[in-house]
Amino acid sequence: MTKTFCTILTILLFASCSKDSTEPETTPSESMYFPPITGNTWETKSIADLKWNQSAVQPLLDYLQLKNSKSFIILVNGRIVLENYFNGHSATTPWYWASAGKTLTSTVTGIAQQENLLNINDKVSKYLGTGWTSETLAQENLITCKHLLTMTSGLDDSTDDVEPANLKYKADAGSRWAYHNVYVKLQDVVEKASGQKWESYFNSKLRDKIGMNGNWVQIDVNSVYTSNTRSMARFGLLMLNKGKWENNTILNEAYFNEATTTSQNINLGYGYLWWLNGKASYHLPQSQLTFQGSVIPTGPSDMFMALGKNDQKIYVIPSKKMVVIRMGDAADNQNLALSDFDKTLWEKINALYQ
Template sequence: MKLSLLLLALILGFSNLKAQTYFPPLVGNTWSTTDPATLGWCPDSITKMYDWLELSDSKAFIVLKDGKIVLEKYFGTFTIDSFYVWNSAGKTLTAYAVGIAQHEGFLDINDPTIDYLGTGWTSLTPTQEAAITIKHQLTMTTGLDDGVSDIHCTDPSCLIYKAAPGTRWAYHNGPYTLLDSVIESATGLTLNAWVNQKISSKIGMVGTYLQLGYNNVFASKARGMARFGLLLSQDGYWNANPVLPDLTYLNAMRNSSQSLNNSYGYLTWLNGKASFMLPQSQFVFSGELCPNAPTDMYAAEGKNGQIINVVPSQGLVVVRMGANMGTSLVGTQYNDTIWQYMNRLSCTLGTTENSIEEIQLSPNPSTGTFTISDLTGIEKMEVSNQLGQIVTFQQVEKEITLNTAQAGVYFLTIHTKNNTKTFRVMRY
């Protein structure tokens, strides 16, 4: 009897905890807000962050706290009703859609992919092809060669054997995109119909998949991204209504899905791990994916800095839509800079001089040469390795080149008269 009462108390306590989260209505633009001042965030610091976001070609930026909007800013001609593509941030949406299909009995992620795509979906031998499962597609471990001329290509001729499934992590769009066909084959619905019926309609997210070349790219309003981020933070429920009530799958999705890239779950990026890998590289970097972000953050990230950050410990969802972030397939370094600004919102920290906050470094990662956006006010620079040892570098105007052949993580510290700023520099 005592055990039953204790269990009931725990259930009621969990329900009350969830009830504290605000959920916006499914239709319309009504959305409750929280004054940033109640969180101790300074207007000057918020303005500095908005200025940087605008300079870096952002289109929209939203921060939710316990479901309510704390910050919301649109840039240029972009508005609350504008649509934009998620790019690879949509991968996390796909992982969620696969989870629902499994929960409803349409598939098992341990099934061979040939059960849904048939034989011959790759150029592999029948034995090699039969070894690839849906889970391998979810974890980027199919073993298919990402060194082909077009990593987006889904034709069998583009899907070439490189390694045994589960033995090599590689950010490869082709095998990922074919998860869309797996969903359609398993459920009998088109990808748009499945996602709209099982996710979008249940959380008020208006969006659609657009076919761009080989890719199916999801597009929505910025608040649609925020709605999905809020759903991600709520263990499969939206305002007590189940969307994916499978905590086992969700926990697997937002934790290390394999031992090759600790910072990757099911099509979801993870912070707080001991090492990470990045697209288009086989190098394993030591350290956290976003050292300035909370360690429990997980994220959906896409090209040009399409970002959905979820921080369970703080009840935060952070969304950024934008463009012109270089050639990287994910905006990890850009995301880390967002958190540098987020960490300085508190009025107790004060603000820093404009110049040092606006200094950027690109490309990062690189093969060894990096460009500093602005040298104004810089009095000193130094580079150190992870042991704290000073590393020599050459500087020609805004370009610096590391004088080392060793790939890895380094730290560039820039000093101005009143402040310092440290970049985590990744060389591959």
């Protein structure tokens, strides 16, 4: 009996000592927290509770302020660990998501599919009618809703204008990856399939169910979402929990899994309008080059991301039960969704728990 007890004790001690020190400290039995749908209540978790490195906090915040940030949030298990505002921004100030909002369109398209209003494998013209591009009928009929979700429509990406005259043939659908504003046609598809205005459907099926605020605004030819920072964090939390808000399924897990894994064999770092870290290679907007390695080499390999112009960011990291939000102006006076800012930012985030 004594020998057996000692053996078990040795195993337990070994397992405890072998824990990866880079993982955030969370209680294994701690449940995922979801803030109430209404009100400003949101549970917090301190740096001390997590046994993180307090001395790494100020360098991170200094860097964020230096790089034109307006807001920054870290959630662990749904609880706020850091929440900071800079340069005159506040918790109630709305800000644009830019292309990070593409993931909202992806999510609502998935919701419409689970309600049997549409099928992403259907050709787009089933919902919008023929002539929504200036391609031949045969070429246009190749384009499915899934091609819009994966940026593989084959349409000419030299302009953001999505009027039919500007949607010209470049390649057969599915044969070329190119970052293109034509994804917004999915909002028209949802409108036609649901019989509701896009924003009304979005609000009732997603926004209001998880307590977000915000609205869609038209900027030039783009439909852009604006909200406060906590609303962006709520959406990130929903995706951390695989489409469920507490026990309520907002987006089914099958579609969530498709959306957050490689969606085609050209750009391995892209899902359904989500960027994916940790893949063998990736493409960037406005480029046909293949880049080897991970999109953000300093970031966790299982991270998936919503990335927008001027460094609007939602980073979701399942292995660390984390969501990280950054809103603001361009970190380096660039207009890119991805920049060197991501690499350095993740070095400073890593310093919190290494």
